[in-house]
Amino acid sequence: MEDFQSWIPTSESKSTLSEETIFSSLESNATPKPSVFHCYIASLRxxxxxxxxxxxxxxxxxxxxxxxxxxxxxxxxxxxxxxxxSDSRSGLVKFIAFSDSKIFTAHQDCKIRVWQVTSSKKHRLISTLPTFKDRLSRCMLPKNYVQVRRHKQKLWIEHSDAVSCLAVNNGLMYSASWDKSFKIWKISDMNCLESMKNAHSDAVNAIVVSVNGLIYTASADGHIKVWERVEKTHKLLSILDKHSSSVNALALKKDGSVLFSGGGDQIICVWEREDSANYMVVKRSLAGHRGVILCLNYVNSTLLSGSSDKTVRIWQKFKEGYRCLGILEGHCKPVKSIVAASDGDLDENLSVFSGSLDGEIKVWNISSSTVFTESLITSSDRD
Incomplete structure (x- = not known):
């Protein structure tokens, strides 16, 4: 299998639950009939x-x-x-986020770049974070430096390893990194407001923000952490433990009531809001992939998951729980990213795009109404 470990730093697998406990909660999935409700449209290169x-x-x-x-x-x-x-040393572009007219890209060289679209529909670089002005205003004070290696210091506003992911919410941008931290930026002036150093004990692989401002970070240390903003600072609210190895991907329902997490243990956990000390609890564990979960996307009541097993799975929730309703196959290497587009929240048709380490982008069309009909037929046939 393709070596994709350089894409996601992993820590030693740890066991927070017994094997029996983990697998007793897994949703079992019969082999679906994917040709009934989705079709392959095109391949982009x-x-x-x-x-x-x-x-x-x-x-x-x-x-x-x-x-x-x-x-x-x-x-x-x-x-x-x-x-x-222009800097060829910037390396891999790991994430893209949007805020009004600004486009933010996270890079392997520890930087965030800011772009705008010109009148000719071309993209122009307008800034690099942290900005020169931000660095200049802080560089004279020793207290603004932090130790990043034995003999190396950096300003606290700078990441010291690859920036792995970004999230935008309410005028703020959040950047997470393999340096175990996440930082908070003010979009209007692009200054760094706060840095949560050592937010995790290993690389931070994913970050999402809910509509009410709660931040979820997922790490190679196997933990998901929930953070809340209190006045002008962020504090740890809860730690969510279920995965037995690195947590690589997160997806959040629009209203923030359900969180999905995918890990190196090949499991997708479904977390739901509960008024308890842990804030969220696992309601379902979805099995089916035969490789590490690398990406998740949730749109219009449909969960999409991509894996090192080179496939994309389609999940939807029914009364008895979540079911895998289709498998998208065709990539030659691990599926690194998934995104879906629709005409609205109630649109039954989704255009799904899957990107792989094979360099190919596949375009699929999924009809939710057909999926639902097929699931009812399958259920009645078993009765």
């Missing part, structure tokens, strides 16, 4: 040998790779633009 991240914004598909982002039209899937920073 860039000049890159792998796809690291996909994002949809304003009728465009953004595809990230090594030091480059390609932009495709969602109308005809034609290439609109390709842009990159």
């Amino acid at each position: 860039t000049l890159a040998s792998q796809i690291s991240y996909l994002a949809v914004h304003e009728n465009s598909l953004y595809a990230a790779s090594v030091n480059e982002i390609s932009v495709f039209s969602l109308t005809n899937y034609q290439l609109i633009d390709t842009f990159s920073c």
Whole structure:
């Protein structure tokens, strides 16, 4: 199997639950009939040998790779633009986020870059975070430096390892890194407001923010942590433990009531809000993938999961729990990113884009109404 470990740092597997406890809660899934409710539409290729991240914004598909982002039209899937920073050492583009007219990209060289679209529909670099002004205002005071290695110090506003993910909410941007920290930035002036150093004991792989401002971080240490903003600072609210190894991906229901997490243990955990000390509890554990879970996406009541087993699985919730209703196959290497687009919250049709380490972006169409009908037929046939 393709060696994808360089994409996700992992710590030693740890066991928080017995094997019997973990697998007794797994949703069993019969082999679905994927041809009934989804179809393969097209294959998109860039000049890159792998796809690291996909994002949809304003009728465009953004595809990230090594030091480059390609932009495709969602109308005809034609290439609109390709842009990159002048520094070839920036490495892999690991994440893309949007806020109004600004586009943020997270890079392997520990930096965040900010772009804007010009009148000619081209993307122009307008800043790099932390900004020169922000660094200059802090560099004279010794208290602004932190130890990052035995003989090396950096300003606390700087990441010291790859920036793995970003999240935007209510005028703030959150950046998480393999340096075990996450930082909070004010979007209006692009200054760093706060740094949560050693937020985890290993690399932070994913971060999501709910509508009420709660932050969820997932790490190679196997933990998911919940943070809340109290006045002008962020504090740890809860630690969610269920995975037996690295937690690689998170997805959040729009209202913040359900959190999905995917890990190196090949399991997807479904967390639901509960008024308890732990804030959220696991209601379901979804099994089916035969490899590490690398990415998750939740849209219009449909959960999509991508894995090192080279497949994408489609999940939906029914009265008896979540069921896998289809498997999208065709990639030659691990699926690193998934994104879906629809015309609205009630739209029954989804356009799904899967990006792989094979350098290919596959386009699929999924009909939720057909999925639901098929599941009812299958259930009645078993009765």
